[in-house]
Amino acid sequence: MDMMPQAVVTPPSPRIMAERQVRIEARDVNIFYGEKHAIKNLSIAIPDRAVSSFIGPSGCGKSTFLRAINRMNDTIPTCRMTGDITLDGNSIYDRDLDVVQLRAKIGMVFQKPNPFPKSIYENVAYGPRIHGISNSKTELDEIVEKSLKRAGLWEEVKDRLNHPGTGLSGGQQQRLCIASAIAVSPEVILMDEPCSALDPIATARIEELIDELKQNYCIVIVTHSMQQAARVSQLTAFFHLGILVEFGDTDEMFTAPQEKRTQDYITGRFG
């Protein structure tokens, strides 16, 4: 199999792009962790109001690229990046851009549910509070309720908003994290393996939630579960050794992928 780094992989223009506008676009992105070349010449266009999933073996760079989209890699001192990523046509690596504002626009949900060791209410209210989105308590209450409802958690926690968020079950915690992300009204939601620590029922709930959220948000999800990628996403990108091997309609990716490497990976044949 050809494992040599390839030149620029231009993703095929998927059918789905015809109906939707491009929200995030990456051009010739290279990311390095110290000496390690984690992402090689990546170019991709991610549409709005759809779920795009990134799949690939561990260490393929999918999470690295995801974290580059909201500049989470800035916190890693050894990480360097070349190329450009744009959100609605504006570079997110612009010097004038405030990274804090950017992260409010591009919310992130992590692999392990990581609610703050505070009450459920405080967890959701934290974002709006620091961004000064709401001025009054009633307004904040509304945002909390709306976010929890959107995250499908309201009915389960409405009577115990003052209980600690860490006391919820894993799936509830993850939905709480999604509620916290939604609370600052982002445009994009990045999810880094959001279900890897959850049981199948909790996973199904999150997937249902993702399905609903895609009406309003541009969602990018990194997952190890190909079935999950197949279930929740409209577009799938396959990463391997830092290269975007294939990016296309999920329906096609899982029945008849173009690239042999994709085929080998999704059928469980990787050597």
Place this chain on the structure above:
Amino acid sequence: MSDHIVKSYDEDLAALKMLLAQMGGLAEQQLDDAIDALSRRDTTLADRVIQNDERIDMLERQIEERAITMIAKRQPMARDLREIMVAIRVASDLERIGDLAKNTAKRAHAISEALPRKLMTGVTRMGRLAQSELKDILDAYARSDAEKALEVWRSDEELDSLYNSIFRELLTYMMEDPRNISLCTHLLFGAKNMERIGDHATNIAENIFYQVHGKTLIESRPKRDTTSTLSMHNPNADD
């Protein structure tokens, strides 16, 4: 294609293919026997064919079960998924082929008197043609050879035209002497069965193509079976 990381997955797929090969072999044998029984009016052989059909049906059920279990257990993707789906479809085609062979064999009982040699030869030739088509397509399937499958797919044309000419012949024969109608109808059904077997072979070819390329065959097949428009009054209407 390299092997799966989970070896038992490969074993499952191989076992499925094995069953299909077995079923294919059996179908070929049935067809062969049915043609012999019909041409020699060998009712003993015909009875054996009728009995053996049970085995084909059983194999189909087995293949179906295995395929469903694999889908549930392995959640196959891409090529694996296509392979399993195609296996189910091929099994169902083979089962139909078995039924058609059985049906043809049954007619050996109905034909009591000797046939005009010429008519008999036509039907037998159709049978041999369908048989070779089946053999080729089973080969192509065993080797996942889309090219070969495409070849078979195209060659079905031949069988269709042969059927057309036999149809006309039988029609003419029946018009000559109404006493021949019973015999000729049986022969006509026999010929029709062979033509149907050819169609199932092309189905299998299409499935092989899909299995290999992940795309359905969009190109339309040259269809030479024009008998649906023929009438008693004008047997040579569209030539």
Place this chain on the structure above:
Amino acid sequence: MTEVRKGLIAKRYATERRFRIYGATALALTALFIVFLLADIVIKGLPAFTEPRVKLDVTGAADKVDAAKPAAGDYEAIVREALRARFPTVSGRAERRKLNGLLSQGAADDLRRMVVADPALIGKTFPFAALLSDDADLFYKGRQTGVALTKGATSLQFAESGEAYVITGDVAGLSPGQIVLVNEGALRITGIANGAAQAEALARPVTLNPAAAGGWNIMTLAKPEADRRISDQEIIWLEELKSEGVVEKAFATRFFTSGDSREPELAGLRGALVGSLLTVLVALALSIPLGVAAAIYLEEFAAKNRLTDIIEVNINNLAAVPSIIFGLLGLAMFLSFFGLPRSAPLVGGLVLALLVLPTIIIAARAALKAVPPSIKEAALGVGASHQQAVFHHVLPLALPGILTGIILGLARAFGETAPLLMIGMVAFIVDIPKGFESAATVLPVQIFLWSDLPEIAFQSKTAAAIMVLLAVLFSLNAVAIYLRRRFERRW
């Protein structure tokens, strides 16, 4: 199963058993040492927490105390008189001086305080518990000599012979040095000749009537007079006071309320405790903000480059530097260069701050590092700035760990001696320190000082001071554990 495998398994179990025995032995030995050490300290130290006083009826005679100026009265004379009143037979300068010596200098001071506090006592006779000297104290605590009393088995006759006495009767059981207690008198045997014993009177018997068997006692002192700091005469007086029931044992609050003294019975820890407190206060006031700020900066904000690496390595090195070096640094820098006062808690605190700074930084960094990065990422993910993420989420979670580090640093500061020796906090200081710049000493240095003194009574004081220091350190550790338990969060 083959024999070989069985053998191997048996061997494995044997190894495991052996290892357990080693461990248990090590543990038992350690426990033994600790118990031994603690027991030794406690046994030695406990007596220092009590002091013997003799209840006297003192008269605040007007000729000795001026009601206008009660503080200037001659209280020493008053107390001495009161004691002498208990021993009317004592006469002669030398004897009287000896008798006075049973009292501590502190007795007069106590009385002065009492009268000054209540001037109405002047001219009245009132009960007063006078503090006894350290020798008397030690005697009562059995540290001077063993005292054995045996009843006289036979009848005893004795007669005056000039100043001395002659004991006749069955003197076979008597030997020189023993004291015969008879008719409220005490006769010390000086020699035995011709079936009669010569004796000198330590207290003259009231009568010369012979005593029947069982009506008199023989006192045997384990240690010869020459080898102890207390004479036979004094022992007889002290025994008499004791038998009259006027000696009381009271809790020595003085130990905690007074400063150092050359007189063991008067020496207290207050000066050292206040000195320690002031020193540690300075040290913490300096090292907590510096240490925590440095830790947060290094852990969360500093760029990871060669410079920060060097700083990090050096902080770790600093934690391993012997504490005496810090003392030298303090001596050179704070005393010689900046000209700060010697022996002052301010300088001690500065030196200790340097000493515990690395401890606090390392502990605080470890605590910050232990906070899962997911917490910070979650905060960043909803758009918190780096600083908000650190101060809203990471720091509160790290606080118990940081507090533990601070308390451990505090404990270290409390127990440190060497660097303080270098900056002169080792002086003999009687006064309770008034401020950060007055001369002071600290608890461990006080222990060091006392341990060096020749008076036996100071041994006990030393042990008692060690107990106090250990109590302080143990309670600090207990607080650290409590804080860790109380504020530890699960995530």
